[in-house]
Amino acid sequence: MAKRPELAPKQRERSGGSTEVMHGLDPETLQLLLTETFQQSPSFLAVLVGPTYVFEMANEAYFQLVGHRELIGKPIREALPEVQKQGLIELLDHVLETGVPYVGKAIPATLARIPSGEPETLYVDLAYQAITDETGARIGVLVHGNDVTAHVQANREVERLLKESRAAQEALEDANTQLEEQQAELESTNHQLQENAVELEAQAEELEVTTQDLAERMVEAEASSQRARFAGAVGEAITSGGALAAVMQRCCEAAVTHLDTAFARVWVLEPDEQMLVLTASAGLYTHLNGTHGRVPVGQFKIGQIAAERRPHLTNGVVGDPRVSDQEWATREGMVAFAGYPLPVGEELVGVMALFSRRELVAAAFEALETASTAISVAIANTKLLESERAARVAAEAASRGKSEFLSMMSHELRTPLNAIGGFAQLLEMEVRGPMSALQHDYLNRIQRAGQHLQSIIAEVLNYAHLDTGRMSYDTRDVAVETIIDDAEMLVAAQIAEHGLTLARHHDPSWAGSLHHVHADGEKARQILINLLSNATKFTAPGGRIVLSFAVAGKCVEIRVSDTGRGIKAEDLAKVFEPFVQIDRMRTVVPQQGVGLGLAISRDFARGMGGDLSATSTPGKGSTFTLSLRSA
Template sequence: MVDVSFLAGGGEMGALIRSHDWTVHPLGNPDGWPQALRTAIRLILNSRHQLCVFWGKDGIWFYNDAYRQTLTDERHPSSLGLPAQQVWPEIWDEIGPQIAQVMSGGNATWHENQHLVMRRDGRDEDTYWTYSYGPIDDRSAPGGVGGVLVVCTETTEQVLVSMRAMEERQSMAELFEQAPSFMAMLRGPEHVFELANPGYIRLVGEREVLGRTVADALPDAAAQGFVDLLDVVYESGMPYTATATPFAMQPAPDAPVRQFYLDFVYQPIKDSRGEVIGIFVEGTDATERTRAENALRASEARLRALNADLELQVAHRMHGRARTWQLSTDIMGVLNAEGIFELSNPAWQAILGWSEETIVRTSFFDFLHPDDLARTRVAFARAIELGEPALRFENRYRHAAGGYRWLSWVAIPEDDKIYCSARDITAEKEATESLARAEAALRQAQKMEAVGQLTGGIAHDFNNLLGGIMGAMEAARAKLDQGKPEEVPRYLELSETALRRAASLTQRLLAFSRQQTLDPRPTNINRLVAGMEDLIRRTIGPSIHLKVIRATDLWSTLVDPPQLESALLNLCINARDAMPEGGHLTIETANHVLGERSAATCELEPGPYVSLCVTDTGTGMTPDVIARAFDPFFTTKPIGQGTGLGLSMIYGFARQSGGQVRIHSEPGAGSTFCIYLPSHQAGAPDKPTVQPARPPQPVRQSETILVVEDEPSIRELVCEILADTGYTVLQADDGDAGLAILQSDVPIDLLVSDVGLPGSMNGREMADQARITRPGLKILFMTGYAEHSTVGSGQLESDMHVLIKPFSLDTLRQRIRDILFGPG
């Protein structure tokens, strides 16, 4: 009796382990597994934490449902029971030594926020994990350790959030460094210094403040009530603005106490819920100004007698500050609530060419670039109404001589004014745009190189085909001149073969360019594959084992069945050529629902898709070959054994059908090609509809056909073959001439027309005009190019048909017969 009760439960992974075929696995049937392994498996299956087990010297891998949520299609469910190095090749250099340490009897390991580059959805992804490796005791194992128990948690999101927060703090610190006023950022109700710019450090003296509370770092400030004031702002959530507030401080233990006067604002910082989480401190040293004002008030009684001397003193004291205002290379100004700069420094004229007189009577919105107007209005309103500062706000200002300059602003609101400074960043912006233009030029050059390769390949193949046709025709003419007509058919067959190859080449080019004419129909791919299975087996030969895996309840898709059959056969032939010594070929269908992330990886819209995958065990492909696999005329096959258009045709067909083709391959490990096609709600027919047999219809002399074709040789051949068949034939060489006949009283049973016609209308436009007076007119379009604007993608009206050029005359005769009399 086999006892596998330890595998009971465990959700999806428990069921997967129970259903796995262990008879061919090195571990054998579960009832023979070591007790330590059985206990570990039962532990992880019944845990809701992310757990997995590496067992034995090869590290055979087991995992539970919680861990399965971190895996993508590359590893689940295929990795169950595989050796650890095969499951995790890309991170083996990191985790391999850790597993070996535990297996050798070493201590358990612990790793916090370990960086690991994992392969997910076909690409490398930076991830972070906190995990431990612990030994699983097994007396029968070497060293007494049978395996490794892994307890882990993916911390990628938390680490990235932490990194972004650190970057934002660094950016804010850089802004603080450049500000001319003193600034500090306090965090929490204890008012802990998080940031302090050089201006703040100069104010309080060279002392350590970061990470300390205001009360601890600045006891002088606490004693003078500034901490109490911070508490009020933090608790009320209301800003506090002060002007000329006295403040005494001893900058150093052996230095004298200094008396300051400060203009400052305490601005509460709120989170998304409106709760205060900190306070922004910004201000200027107003000592000189306040002392001057105090001196003026104290000296008012002596003003008349000392007026001349007092004016001189004030001028000297204000000279330094005015000189800074005058010589600054940055724009400075004081903006009022009406949007007028009441004060502006000379840098306005140096950078933008505007005089102070112009600025003081003009709203600053009149200087803005139209594209920046709306967002600047929003920032201005928030500063005036909510008191929110603007840091590194960028917009464009008009220059007096024309054009615009980019400016980066720091704007701090106080009362009903905004104190602003701006740096000219036009040169930086232009350098960035120049780099973007250079990159665009490089991409264009690469596109032109690809076009050159494409045209060169087309010319090479068509020259070969034309050479075959010309040679065959010359040989046929020579045989006729020699009086040997019986040998002519052989050369005509060679010419026809070359013509068919040219038509196939054109069709593949149209498929690659997504311009071929498709006939999409609701299709069940399972039935399509079943219908081709015998053909595929004969094509790949007996040395290759074919396996077909059909998904149950496979969705339908809207696709051109013959084109999909051609694509599948092409992939199977490529797989056969990649396995010259034989191997295994697997065709598999599946349903997929692509989310935002997976769809973006596949360059598709999110939604339901059906996949058709062909997997071989052949030579595989290098990354360089995969990157060029869909390029037209690119092939790794020897000269003469491939045109290099097969995969490009499949790619173009899939993209034109609203889908995609993806390649997964490694050298020596085989290849998988997957065609993804959008699902279609309407189901495909269970089997093709069989038309009842009808007796052949004789051609009656009363059927009249109008042929409209601008190419004289084609028009002459079509008219001649139709006349020989017994029809009455009319002809025209452009749309205008054809419409004139169609609008006459001449009876016409069928219009045969090229789509691309010279003159004022194409073939579709001519047919639409004709149906105004002949609503029941049957129409056959001849075209070598899918002109969507004319024939339409599945938008043809009833009794409108399409025949793709080039075509044989027998095909034309049969198609016209079917249109006029019905198939039969």
């Protein structure tokens, strides 16, 4: 048998480039739940992709439908060659081309379900639904339906039996006519009358047997049809999605409608309290409060089913010791009860139960057990999705709170810093009289400290904006030489002050011409300033910094290399993490800031469609490469 496809947990990619499972969910648990949901659906499901309708996914019901053939990865014409002239592929084409779903009832399909065997004609309730990607383009078709062959055959059998019954009735009428015509002859001889009477009695008995057999077959055919409709309704309720209570309510209503039960209910387990909470109720009772609104595990018949993890099935409600209110059961005429625990793996998620005023046959119990398995997975999956949504809302609220707090703190910090800077400028202008050299030195220290604090505030705010996705980019065509010239002009004095030399190299083919990149010029310049400043901090006096640039495919690479002490291999990946400073006390120039410069720089680069990477050899130096898209 072909390997079943597995459903992977939804992932997202942060702006920092790392991939993680959303909200800390266990990937294996999520994969198990989603795979079970798909595989345990009582309806057959398959996903076909591309113009040749390649089987991407199919559940157990679908494999059973087509005879457990190799499907996954094959186009439909190769996997199921016998369907090519049955009009089904043309329906797929229409759905994929127009996006209009197709729904058909009791569609005949001829399938070779046994290798080298004769094809069988099946009847299916079938739905084709176009699948679209994130851009809205149609990329495939979802196939969903139910095998209703038994229902169709049962209807045909009923029609055949009805035809036989009519023929028998007509024969009886003919016999009666003949009897009337021969009445005169029968009166002439008592012996002949007695013989005819015996013959007539035998015919009547035969007709009675035929009629009784017909009635029994009709009852069984209708019951089979009801069970098929019940399975289809439960599958549709689960796959249609929605809130947990709404999904469970539709499942309960399906049991009442198609199995003719008095009422059906579903309780969902609250694991922390070991409490079963009534979530859905349909039929005779629709309220969710009352005595059985919250049932502790182990108490009442519902709690006992949960504790024992075993179904409780009976066609003798009156007299069943687990049904505590025998007076109610007698008054309401209750006959049958079916209660099923709802486990997913080793974890119990709830209990499903129903009462009926008629006996439930073995086939009905089997249909309920199959439905309980699908409902178990649906509860677990829906609760998981609801938890994800709640966690996402909480995370978004926390992110907004963080941004608001940082903005407020930025304002509160910048106000006194601006005042300090303003008064420092007044002192520098000697508005209140001349200052000594020592006073000028103190003043310079104050101004540098203020500028440093302003820089830290700007870095923290930039990172907050990047982290929340609020950073905007003004991308346009910018000359690489302009970006480099501006950055070099702003750090040249710092490089010279620390006794370093700065050299520039570029692609010889660029001589006399400018090369443009598609980027935000201000952010690209800020990245280069950060890289050149870091190279200055980590390079001893007498060292050398090289700024080079060249075309690399569809990008321009700008490299900043130094002859500093380098970075260990195990530390290289950490330099782009926020709030990380490698060997803070071992820099040539004492490090300042909060360790956000490289993290922000790489996020800026990726936000412009480029990247920032690093290589290093301890004791020889480091090279940081900024890649930007060529214009």
